Amino acid sequence: xxxxxxxxxxxxxxxxxxxxIITKVPPLLHTPLMSGSNAISGITIxxxxxxxxxxxxxxxxLGFLALVIATINVVGGFLVTHRMLDMFRKKx
Amino acid sequence: MDTAINLVYLxxxxxxxxxxxxxxxxxxxxxxxxxxxxxxxxxxxxTLLDRQVFGAGxxxxxxxxxxxxxxxxxxxxxxxxxxxxxxxxxxxxxxxxGGGASALVAGAVLVSAVEPSAQTTVATVASGLIGSVTFWxxxxxxxxxxxxxxxxxxxxxxxQQVLNGVIALVALGLxxxxxxxxxxVAFYAGLVAVGSLLGVLxxxxxxxxxxxxxxxxxxxxxxxxxxxxxxxLSNDILIITGSLxxxxxxxxxxxxxxxxxxxxxxxxxxxIAEGGGSKSDADAVYAGRVKSTSxxxxxxxxxxxxxxxxxxxxxxxxxxxxxxxxxxxxxxxSRGVEVEYAIHPVAGRxxxxxxxxxxxxxxxxxKLKEMDAVNPSFEQTDVSLVIGANxxxxxxxxxxxxxxxxxxPILDVDQSRTVVVIKRSLSPGFAGIPNPLFSADNTLxxxxxxxxxxxxxxxxxxxx
Numbered sequence: 001x002x003x004x005x006x007x008x009x010x011x012x013x014x015x016x017x018x019x020x021i022i023t024k025v026p027p028l029l030h031t032p033l034m035s036g037s038n039a040i041s042g043i044t045i046x047x048x049x050x051x052x053x054x055x056x057x058x059x060x061x062l063g064f065l066a067l068v069i070a071t072i073n074v075v076g077g078f079l080v081t082h083r084m085l086d087m088f089r090k091k092x
Numbered sequence: 093m094d095t096a097i098n099l100v101y102l103x104x105x106x107x108x109x110x111x112x113x114x115x116x117x118x119x120x121x122x123x124x125x126x127x128x129x130x131x132x133x134x135x136x137x138x139t140l141l142d143r144q145v146f147g148a149g150x151x152x153x154x155x156x157x158x159x160x161x162x163x164x165x166x167x168x169x170x171x172x173x174x175x176x177x178x179x180x181x182x183x184x185x186x187x188x189x190g191g192g193a194s195a196l197v198a199g200a201v202l203v204s205a206v207e208p209s210a211q212t213t214v215a216t217v218a219s220g221l222i223g224s225v226t227f228w229x230x231x232x233x234x235x236x237x238x239x240x241x242x243x244x245x246x247x248x249x250x251x252q253q254v255l256n257g258v259i260a261l262v263a264l265g266l267x268x269x270x271x272x273x274x275x276x277v278a279f280y281a282g283l284v285a286v287g288s289l290l291g292v293l294x295x296x297x298x299x300x301x302x303x304x305x306x307x308x309x310x311x312x313x314x315x316x317x318x319x320x321x322x323x324x325l326s327n328d329i330l331i332i333t334g335s336l337x338x339x340x341x342x343x344x345x346x347x348x349x350x351x352x353x354x355x356x357x358x359x360x361x362x363x364i365a366e367g368g369g370s371k372s373d374a375d376a377v378y379a380g381r382v383k384s385t386s387x388x389x390x391x392x393x394x395x396x397x398x399x400x401x402x403x404x405x406x407x408x409x410x411x412x413x414x415x416x417x418x419x420x421x422x423x424x425x426s427r428g429v430e431v432e433y434a435i436h437p438v439a440g441r442x443x444x445x446x447x448x449x450x451x452x453x454x455x456x457x458x459k460l461k462e463m464d465a466v467n468p469s470f471e472q473t474d475v476s477l478v479i480g481a482n483x484x485x486x487x488x489x490x491x492x493x494x495x496x497x498x499x500x501p502i503l504d505v506d507q508s509r510t511v512v513v514i515k516r517s518l519s520p521g522f523a524g525i526p527n528p529l530f531s532a533d534n535t536l537x538x539x540x541x542x543x544x545x546x547x548x549x550x551x552x553x554x555x556x
Contacts (some may be wrong), residue, residue: 003326004211011319014332017109018339024116027437027462030344030444031179032125033115034311038186040108040128041318041337047197047325049139052155053148054204058277062200064159070193071163072170073186078129079171080182085125087451088118 032084039077045070100138101329107131108333118457176452177409180442183307184234190314191226194219194321195284201324203277213274215323217267223317224287230310232295244300259290301522303441305348305359312341344443351437353500377526385536390512391552397474399430403503404446405439407480411542418453420550432459434466434503436484473508480542482521485529497523511535514545
């Protein structure tokens with residue numbers, strides 16, 4: 001329980017940071033924002049990696065499933081966001 | 093070693109925040125996305141050096157490689173193949189996977205946990221519930237957007253809210269059992285099953301028109317699920333990233349609701365289907381007053397025009413007319429007509445979707461104007477060209493307090509000198525109401541498929 005308060009503090013501060021920067025994203029880029037934020041929420045991949053390495057068979061299997069779909073999010077999310085943003089570049 | 097890994101996580105968190113900040117301007121956006129990707133690479137690399145992961149030996153590494161290769165191949169194929177018009181579906185899928193991964197990781201931790209702390213079990217319940225709601229809710233949203241199994245209209249039945257409430261209570265009860273007896277895995281499995289059912293029921297009642305809200309909200313949920321998983325693992329980077337995404341989704345949800353002048357509750361229960369207030373009769377609005385036009389007539393209008401505003405709607409995405417629209421705009425500009433695009437916040441089925449489609453067609457983003465910026469200029473606009481949009485240009489929102497869309501901010505195209513509406517028929521839009529714009533004195537209806545109609549216009553303008 002000792003670790004809980006610091007974690008809660010981090011959570012709260014990150015929510016504030018999130019509100020501050022995301023309100024500045026123009027509607028022009030809202031679609032790439034959503035795909036890009038999905039890519040970074042693929043950070044669950046870390047939890048999946050830790051679970052896959054577990055000696056417990058059930059943990060490993062669940063971790064493997066999580067690893068596959070989290071990787072889809074990471075790779076698919078960053079790639080499709082890049083594809084979109086690349087189109088917003090000025091051609092000169 | 094653990095300190096080093098945590099320092100890398102900290103650096104990755106900073107890169108995520110800087111990456112999102114890059115998205116505040118199109119010039120810095122590509123770099124921002126690359127920063128985020130770099131952060132992710134660092135975080136994954138550091139995790140591979142973790143004692144537990146590294147200690148799993150070559151066999152463990154082989155399983156990891158297999159999982160990453162499989163997920164990477166599916167993700168890359170999806171990302172490279174998906175059409176820009178299908179971007180709402182893509183985001184719905186990504187939301188689903190994000191929620192699903194969180195619920196799975198929480199479950200994976202729970203099954204091998206020895207006397208887990210209250211923080212771990214409570215966070216596991218949150219992650220499992222939010223994750224499963226997000227996974228199935230997003231799949232329903234995906235299905236609705238694709239038009240596969242479920243109808244576009246909200247699926248509502250008597251007692252639905254009561255049923256949802258009861259199911260939510262059952263979920264909370266199962267959650268309490270997980271906290272009380274973390275050793276009994278069946279409680280967690282039950283929680284995920286009930287959460288899945290809840291995800292489906294909560295999303296089928298949301299209509300196609302409200303998908304921009306649903307997608308943004310599910311985006312937020314997937315972030316909250318990731319943050320919960322962070323509490324399960326006592327891992328800072330998951331908490332930071334999850335809360336960033338959660339905040340992002342909430343902000344977008346609020347913007348979408350405002351753009352439709354609807355409350356979130358109203359969207360969630362699919363209330364527009366019942367249509368509050370008086371629905372004006374289509375015949376009374378249109379009878380004998382709709383003027384149909386031809387490509388040649390519109391070309392003549394453009395001939396004398398100084399300023400044109402193009403208003404794209406969902407119909408543009410459906411007929412994939414963005415490239416043809418760009419050609420028409422270029423042609424008009426070469427003849428000295430000023431052309432701009434007016435983008436309503438909920439045009440299409442996702443915030444910012446029209447911008448992406450037009451950017452795909454190489455339209456300069458400086459020409460894409462937001463509603464508040466463009467509205468004052470309609471009075472000085474000679475021709476407004478509405479392509480496949482309906483409710484977002486319905487003047488009833490401004491004038492008829494009884495209308496179901498009363499108070500929704502709209503694009504004031506009716507104030508331009510002439511309005512040309514390209515549309516297949518007089519069928520109503522998402523709100524299911526007739527649009528007096530179509531029978532206004534200064535409106536001409538150009539009936540037909542969006543792409544073909546624009547091609548005809550291009551040919552006619554070239555001939556004139």
